[in-house]
Amino acid sequence: MTAVKSICCIGAGYVGGPTCAVIAYKCHDIKVTIVDVNPARIAAWNSDKLPIYEPGLEDVVLARRGKNLFFSTNVDGAIQEADLIFVSVNTPTKKSGMGAGRAADLAYVESATRRIAQVATSSKIVVEKSTVPCRTAQSMRTILEANSTDKIHFDILSNPEFLAEGTAIDDLLKPDRVLIGALQTPEGIRAQQALADVYGHWVAKESILTTNLWSSELSKLAANAMLAQRISSVNALSAICEATGADVDEVAYACGRDSRLGSKFLKASVGFGGSCFQKDILNLVYLSEQLNLPEVAAYWHQVVIMNEYQKKRFVRNIIKTLFNTITNKKIAVLGFAFKKDTGDTRESAAITLIKDFIQESARVAIYDPKVDRQQIVMDLSEPGVVDTQQQVEKHVQICSSAYEAAKDADAVVLVTEWDEFRDDQLDYAKIYDGMHKPAFLFDGRLLVNAPKLRKMGFKVNVIGKTELAGKA
Ligand code: NAI
Structure with a gap:
């Protein structure tokens, strides 16, 4: 050749x-x-x-x-x-x-x-x-x-x-x-x-690995399954943290300092999204079933089950905190892409959360710096249902800034970890002033400094942390 x-x-x-x-x-x-x-x-x-x-x-x-x-x-x-x-x-x-x-x-x-x-x-x-x-x-x-x-x-x-x-x-x-x-x-x-x-x-030559065909094909599924497994593991721990007063950031840091574990991919969140993780794990699950390895299939499937649980748990927590109902309340969702620095929305956690909010008859205002209106409406619409886009537009307002989304909102929900939503970039005092009180903030990405925002008056709720963390 x-x-x-x-x-x-x-x-x-x-x-x-x-x-x-x-x-x-x-x-x-x-x-x-x-x-x-x-x-x-x-x-x-x-x-x-x-x-x-x-x-x-x-x-x-x-x-x-x-x-x-x-x-x-x-x-x-x-x-x-x-x-x-x-x-x-x-x-x-x-x-x-x-x-x-x-x-x-x-x-x-x-x-x-x-x-x-x-x-x-x-x-x-x-x-x-x-x-x-x-x-x-x-x-x-x-x-x-x-x-x-x-x-x-x-x-x-x-x-x-x-x-x-x-x-x-x-x-x-x-x-x-x-x-x-x-x-x-x-x-x-x-x-x-x-x-x-x-x-x-x-x-470099040493970074180019050559293997047989089947090892190469399986390595890709294996790598994605293991990466997603780390997220589901830390998310499973976040639920324990919320119930005990442990702080998931501290736990992840302490674990990540073990050089055998490493510090990457240990950030608790509202759940993983993207076009690959879920699809590739399910692919591995199916492969295991086809190979008559049901225990192996169940093992990997649990990674996906945990991810769904984390999204549902987050929504349940929001509803509970907002006095057990979000009907007619305005929820500002900051972020729609499945993660920062991409406009990709495939399998984004935002889609599941917002559909649940709509189901509970909340009014939802959405802002994402890189996802356009048409994409958001399409993602929230149910395929094959008549008038579905009009239905979505009735419940959802798509905004051109975080401030517009948060105006008169009962709660702000941080779903994508865009840098512009950090508390040193976004003017949270301005957001607070424009909101209904009590002003709730739910951080699904461990993005903001909760004590700082609490001092401004926000009622802050963070995945994997409780307000009482560290107290007796
Ligand atoms: P995509 O949906 O963005 O792009 C696929 C493109 O292929 C589409 O534009 C489609 O029109 C085109 N296409 C389909 N059939 C065709 C045909 N017969 N002839 C010509 N064009 C055709 O998909 P994406 O995200 O690029 O993924 C591609 C593959 O790479 C998938 O198997 C995915 O699992 C894998 N992958 C994706 C990663 C990601 O981050 N998106 C990362 C690593 C792998």
């Missing part, structure tokens, strides 16, 4: 876009074409307003767009031109049929693979970038091999992506590791080396 000169990425989403833009940024000798079946998404990538918000992304795209980085809807043309193709399409949880609610829906992966098989006119390295169940590469190989000839050969690699939204560009420029799995055949190992050489333009 000679060096890769032309790369095609199928899927211009949160992963395909940033990942391949960084490859173009670091490898000027490689032509990178990112394609998608969604013309609006491609148009946005070619415009001044990129379809996703990610710190540093714009600089990377603007530096290489039109030079060696292209965004196109011409999927077939880009496949034909490429030596190496990333399949970076969505793999959501199946909504119906066998494995509904757990298994990954591989329809998009299959359709992209079939397209490659149909239109390729030369040999290709096909790289599984999407997160997929262990042994998906086998199905892709079956499709590709059925179409290979003496002249056209397909190699398949697994190269899962470990970037986190909000820090994607940093993660891609300085990855902890790049993982490349291949069949341990001479051709497989050659293809593995060709992709390693692409990353080798900017990633």
Whole structure:
């Protein structure tokens, strides 16, 4: 295999876009074409307003767009031109049929693979970038091999992506590791080396890990399951803290100082969101069930159950504190994205919380610096229900600042940890002045200095802490 000169990425989403833009940024000798079946998404990538918000992304795209980085809807043309193709399409949880609610829906992966098989006119390295169940590469190989000839050969690699939204560009420029799995055949190992050489333009050799295909596929599910497990573990402890007077920040700090545990990912919160954690754990649960390992499935499933419990517990606490009813009360929700520094709302805890508030007939005012009105209304609407958007708009007010959302509110609820909601950035005295009294504040992200805000007059409620913490 000679060096890769032309790369095609199928899927211009949160992963395909940033990942391949960084490859173009670091490898000027490689032509990178990112394609998608969604013309609006491609148009946005070619415009001044990129379809996703990610710190540093714009600089990377603007530096290489039109030079060696292209965004196109011409999927077939880009496949034909490429030596190496990333399949970076969505793999959501199946909504119906066998494995509904757990298994990954591989329809998009299959359709992209079939397209490659149909239109390729030369040999290709096909790289599984999407997160997929262990042994998906086998199905892709079956499709590709059925179409290979003496002249056209397909190699398949697994190269899962470990970037986190909000820090994607940093993660891609300085990855902890790049993982490349291949069949341990001479051709497989050659293809593995060709992709390693692409990353080798900017990633140190010792950070590029090569494994067999199945280890690589499973490692991605395993990493996400373990990360989510840490959050569910600390959230489970937050419930104990609230009941005992222990302070979850202190407990997390004390645990995190143990070098075997490490300090990252120990922040208690209203629960994890995002498109990956829940989907990938459920995927692992399904895989375990399929392998007839029910205890293993139950073990990992508990991570998701704990996450749902944490969201419900937070809502119950709010209702209880507001004198057991929130009917007609105004609740200001600060933050809608699933975490800071992204506009992504997929599986955001905010959606569950707000739907519960609406169910209790509260009036909800929402502000998020990066999520637009249309996205919020769509996320809160129930698919298939008539007039659902009008129903949502009746209960929900979408605001252009935290101050507007908090005006005349009975409670402010901090849901996303945006820096601008910190107590050294937001004028909480102004927020307090505009609110109904007693002015309640619920911190679902351990973001504010509660004693300071209590001094201003707020009744502050923080996940994993009680006002009496530290007192006898
Ligand atoms: P996304 O939904 O943002 O993007 C996927 C894109 O693929 C969409 O724009 C869709 O139109 C396009 N697409 C689907 N089928 C296609 C086809 N046959 N031909 C051309 N385009 C097609 O999804 P996202 O978030 O980028 O995720 C992609 C994969 O990466 C998933 O498997 C996900 O689990 C994984 N992943 C996601 C991470 C994240 O933080 N979002 C991190 C690491 C992995």
